[in-house]
Amino acid sequence: MSLRLFDSATRQVRDLVPLVPGEVGIYLCGATVQSPPHVGHLRSAVAFDVLQRWLVRSGYRVTMIRNVTDIDDKILAKSADAGQPWWAWAMQNERAFTFAYDAVGVLPPSYEPRATGHVPEMVAMMQRLVERGHAYVAGDGDVYFDVRSYPAYGSLTNQRLEDMVPARDTGSDELDAHKRDPRDFALWKAPKAGEPATASWSTPFGRGRPGWHLECSAMAQRYLGEAFDIHGGGLDLRFPHHENEQAQSRAAGYDFAQLWLYNGWVTQAGAKMSKSLGNGLLVTEVLRHTRGAVLRYALTAVQYSSMLEWTDDTLREAEATWDRLAGFVERAVEAVGAVDDDEVGKVALPAEFTAAMDDDLNVPAALAVVHERLRAGNTALAERDLPEVRDVVVQLRAMLDVLGLDPGSPQWVARGGRTRYADALDTLVTAELTARAQARAARDFATSDAIRDRLAAAGILVEDSPDGARWSLATTARDQD
Numbered sequence: 311m312s313l314r315l316f317d318s319a320t321r322q323v324r325d326l327v328p329l330v331p332g333e334v335g336i337y338l339c340g341a342t343v344q345s346p347p348h349v350g351h352l353r354s355a356v357a358f359d360v361l362q363r364w365l366v367r368s369g370y371r372v373t374m375i376r377n378v379t380d381i382d383d384k385i386l387a388k389s390a391d392a393g394q395p396w397w398a399w400a401m402q403n404e405r406a407f408t409f410a411y412d413a414v415g416v417l418p419p420s421y422e423p424r425a426t427g428h429v430p431e432m433v434a435m436m437q438r439l440v441e442r443g444h445a446y447v448a449g450d451g452d453v454y455f456d457v458r459s460y461p462a463y464g465s466l467t468n469q470r471l472e473d474m475v476p477a478r479d480t481g482s483d484e485l486d487a488h489k490r491d492p493r494d495f496a497l498w499k500a501p502k503a504g505e506p507a508t509a510s511w512s513t514p515f516g517r518g519r520p521g522w523h524l525e526c527s528a529m530a531q532r533y534l535g536e537a538f539d540i541h542g543g544g545l546d547l548r549f550p551h552h553e554n555e556q557a558q559s560r561a562a563g564y565d566f567a568q569l570w571l572y573n574g575w576v577t578q579a580g581a582k583m584s585k586s587l588g589n590g591l592l593v594t595e596v597l598r599h600t601r602g603a604v605l606r607y608a609l610t611a612v613q614y615s616s617m618l619e620w621t622d623d624t625l626r627e628a629e630a631t632w633d634r635l636a637g638f639v640e641r642a643v644e645a646v647g648a649v650d651d652d653e654v655g656k657v658a659l660p661a662e663f664t665a666a667m668d669d670d671l672n673v674p675a676a677l678a679v680v681h682e683r684l685r686a687g688n689t690a691l692a693e694r695d696l697p698e699v700r701d702v703v704v705q706l707r708a709m710l711d712v713l714g715l716d717p718g719s720p721q722w723v724a725r726g727g728r729t730r731y732a733d734a735l736d737t738l739v740t741a742e743l744t745a746r747a748q749a750r751a752a753r754d755f756a757t758s759d760a761i762r763d764r765l766a767a768a769g770i771l772v773e774d775s776p777d778g779a780r781w782s783l784a785t786t787a788r789d790q791d
Contacts, residue, residue: 313368313668315540316615318548318570319466323670328539329568333371335534336362337567339526339543339551340422342379343403344388347410348590349605349620350576350583354544356606356714357573357614357671359416361542363712364667367659375533377526378404380426381519386505396509397426410593414606415714415721423529425520429511431528432520435562436497436513444561447489451500451516455523455554457493460561465551466570495554496521508654523554530555531564541567545574546582574617576609583620591620598787601716603636603722610713614671635680635710636717638687641782642703646696648716654707654725663709673713741772743779746772 313326338358341351347468355376365372380400389399404424412420419651436453444459457463457471464471476492486508500518501510510517528539543552552570559566575582583590596605608628612618643649660683666675689695710716717723742761749757762772771782 314670315569315571316670318572319567323470324569326539326569328370329537332369334365334540335373335374336375336540337526337530337534337537338374338376338419338537338541339547340376340378341404341407342382342384343400343407343523344382344384346403346406347593349593349596349609350590351407352410352414352416352593352605353576353609353618354542354573354607355411355416356414358542358571359714360610360673360712361540361571361671362417363714364671367712372420373534374417374419376422376607377423377529378407378424379427379522379525380404380424381509382522386509390504396506406594408768413435413593413597413602414609415559415602415719417714421533423533425529427592428525428529428532429520431532432498432524433513434510435528435531435558436515436524438562439497439558440515442561444558445497447515449500449516451498451510451513451518452488452496453498453515453518454489455497455558455561457495457557458491459469460557462560463557463632464553466553466556469549469553475571481738495523495550497558498522523558526551527555527559527562527566530566536563537565538567540571541568542571542573546571547574571615573614574612576618576620576722578620580619585647596625600629601632603717604632607632607715610673610715611677613674632715632717635684635706635715636722637782638684638691639703639707639717642687642699643718645691645694646700646703647708649700649704651718653704654711654716654718657704659708659710659712660705661783663712667712676709676713680705680706683709739765739781742779743772747779 314323316322317324326334336358338354338356341347358374358376362372362374381396385400386396389396392399396404436445439455440447440453443456445453445455447453464474471493476495483538497520498513498515498518499521500516501507510519525551530541541555548570556566577583593605605624605628608624609618611628611631618624660679663676663679666672666679669675683702683706687699687706690698690702707716707718711719715722742765746758746761749755749761765772765781773780774784
């Protein structure tokens with residue numbers, strides 16, 4: 311079975327048939343760096359990171375382009391409010407996004423182009439559209455795409471032109487009145503009064519700055535060519551952003567994206583998580599009390615195209631599950647020795663896991679296979695079936711690696727294997743074990759047993775060995791799931 315993905319353009323699940331055999335090109339709409347990222351911003355990056363990892367595991371060479379929009383109205387407005395140059399404000403927030411991506415184990419893209427670095431490509435595409443009769447100059451620096459010149463406009467989102475609500479590109483009724491049709495959209499915008507001179511570029515049509523939609527079309531064509539395999543992003547980008555991207559790129563004569571994939575939103579009380587609604591959870595704040603692996607698990611466990619309702623239990627449940635997975639891997643390695651990462655990368659995955667991932671990246675079904683193997687591994691540990699323990703830990707790590715959640719990977723061993731809570735627990739338990747050892751040496755067995763019972767009541771198992779006592783968290787019924 312080959313990978314099948316839901317294509318939003320055709321509204322069908324389709325086989326992935328790369329334009330170049332063995333290679334997959336992906337363009338993912340990345341951050342508009344107007345402010346630091348909240349949890350909702352990470353959903354798209356994590357969802358498409360899983361796609362990239364699965365493609366690589368399936369033997370494909372992947373070119374992942376994830377852009378940065380570093381010039382737009384909100385960046386200019388917020389930087390002015392903060393009293394900072396717009397480019398410094400954008401870079402500050404771009405770094406915050408990079409930190410957030412790294413913290414949850416998102417692989418770096420093949421390239422991460424900034425809009426401001428690709429003005430020549432945008433101007434060239436804009437000139438091509440004007441020459442072909444699909445764009446027009448409405449004033450010094452203002453250029454619009456003529457939606458009526460492109461009969462297929464609306465095909466991506468299955469809308470009729472007459473049913474579409476016009477968008478305001480300029481924020482000015484006077485300037486929007488320059489459009490031939492209210493639904494025409496800006497390719498290039500003339501500077502507004504009070505905007506810094508550094509936020510505009512010279513073009514044959516006047517000085518100005520790019521429209522949002524033109525940026526992505528130009529960068530996708532620059533790095534992936536006239537046609538590529540997959541265009542992705544959050545569900546909110548389908549219209550007008552991606553509809554406009556497809557229209558201008560195909561009107562320019564390019565075949566553009568073959569498949570369109572969308573991740574669902576992170577919601578709170580049914581509303582999309584966003585700054586404007588005041589319900590954003592800043593990534594930096596979440597990571598003050600949550601390990602990156604736990605946050606990633608919470609974002610990964612739900613099917614990528616489904617909405618993820620964020621509640622008080624979301625991270626609590628993710629943390630309990632992560633601790634079960636990481637705890638098993640730790641106990642298994644103690645029992646059978648370290649597993650070579652190369653073996654993890656090459657071991658055959660369970661057929662049920664592969665089938666789930668090939669079915670439109672059905673991560674919940676894939677995780678069901680993970681937990682089935684986890685139960686088998688815990689049983690093998692209890693029975694001291696060490697060959698089975700080793701087989702399970704290799705397969706478990708391999709499946710979790712596809713999801714970016716391998717507890718044995720350097721990402722999580724270095725970053726998230728322990729927290730200050732784990733360190734505090736280790737310090738306290740070690741002190742108790744030292745006191746117990748001293749009591750045993752003094753043949754004070756009543757005190758020794760009391761310490762052991764106290765630890766057991768707290769869910770801590772103590773095992774005595776010739777090398778001294780070691781401790782672990784007791785396996786509960788939930789750990790077997």
